[in-house]
Amino acid sequence: MASAAVPVKREVARERTAPHLKSAFVARGFVWLWLVGFATFPILYLLIVSFTRQPDLLAGNFPPPTLTLLNWPRAFQSVPIIEYLQNSLTAAGVGAVITVVIAVPAAYAMARFKLWGGRLLSIVVSTYIAPPVLAVFPLFYMFRAAGLTNSEVGLAVVYGLANVPVAVWLLEGFVRRVPIEIEEAALVDGASSYQLLWKVVFRLMAPGIVAAAIICFILSYNELLVAQFFTTSTASQTLPVGISLFQGDRQVQFGQMAAASLTGLIPVYMAAVFLQRWLVEGLEQGALK
């Protein structure tokens, strides 16, 4: 039976690809055109803008007849980009740690036990629907009373707490992937509840925790509205706020703005390419439930 089935399967597979070779080629071309033409060209364009002189930009001379290197150093002079970058990294990084510490135990509990008939997870996730402006005023007054406005630590706390529902949503799927038999075996071996969680469950879902942390990091790193409300001093403002500050000038220096924007994008993109496996897995987790 089995030996008879194999050739048939192969036949089908060949039939499926062979007559479509031409259309496969066209489709592959379409994918690449789509990606190069749509997904990357605004960023490539920004790169060109960062080397374009302001008069050429305003006159619409594209491609620019002459290039300049001056936008980059000038961008760093007119806005303290490095300081903003540090603030962004602190706020987003500390925030992601806070999120994960709060969300991981809850994700475990909600995946393994039908808390409140399984409704607790839905309720927690549904709070993410509320627009962030809702939380801005009360938190602003609370944080001002605590002396945490104009501080990247305060911003980190806001981001850390705000992303908890998303993180729980993502992490719950990762807990489900850890076979319950492993936990039962650990209990039979006499593991304490502390050992069970720390040494078995959390270790097995480490890739998922990394993925969720990266996604929360990106959400905070790119955030503008809350940062705009909570920070007014250079010492605490983040890069998206810094980039938007270029708009305040009478004549926007687009070349410098592009240079500043790219400076913010480069470290995150490098990190993302490096951590790609986890990141994509985490994004896909949202769909695979």
Next chain:
Amino acid sequence: MNHPAIRQRSRPWLLSAPTIGTVIVFTVIPLLYTAALSVSGSTLGQPFRDWVGFSNFAKALDPTNVAIRALWQSVAFAFVTTLCSVVLGLATALILDHFVRQGNIVRTLLLLPLLTPPATVGVAWRLLLDNNGPINQLLADLGIITSHISFLSESPWAFWSVALADVWQWTPLVVLMLFAELRALPREIFEAAAADGASRLQTIWHITLPQITVGIAAVTTLKLILSFRMFDLVYVMTAGGPGFDTYTASYDIYRTALETFDIGLAAAKTLVFVVLVSVVMLPVVKLRDRAVQRVY
């Protein structure tokens, strides 16, 4: 999975407590606080000055006021961009699945728009769509237009320009999520369909799509939520203009709070927006739940 020994040892409610606390601090308290702000004459420096009753809500719901227009534009923006992203993302995911099975480079490139801060996305598209920008030049060179179009300061172009930037930013998320769904489908069904002589389009329509309804519903929900939150693109690209063409509720609330400092009115507008978003999202979430129940 309610293993009694594990349940007793791990104390699920204790583990969930920090998350429940966070949700209370971030949703329940803000909701009550915002409600309190909305009925008191509040400014940014002095919250809760005096009781003003529901006059802020009257202002927020006044049909002659731009706030109402902002609400509808938020809804229109969310649905238009979600429809475009999901259709475009689904098509791309299907093509990726059928022709580029591995696609690691493709996926790395797709991360680029997702990782770009919306403020930066706004800057890039603002320059691209400028009166003298490359898109106008290209269209003129191709003979499609005779005079340059002010995409960001002319009706109805401005709305669609912001929508385009939003679709650019979020479609990759749809692609990545749906691609994962497609990859997880069992191959045997497709082989059977091919053996029965089904065409590629028939296979997609009758076999692939019904299997990923849940994924499509999930990603649609997520994209709608993200669109309702959108603030940065309008802030950077159009500042709500021309006129009030791209004036969305998030932007309206921001302006009311930080430019006129009328926190009471901003709070009332926020509550109206929350109610609207909930009412709009409820059927979508219900639809998703039904899809989940049908499959599992």
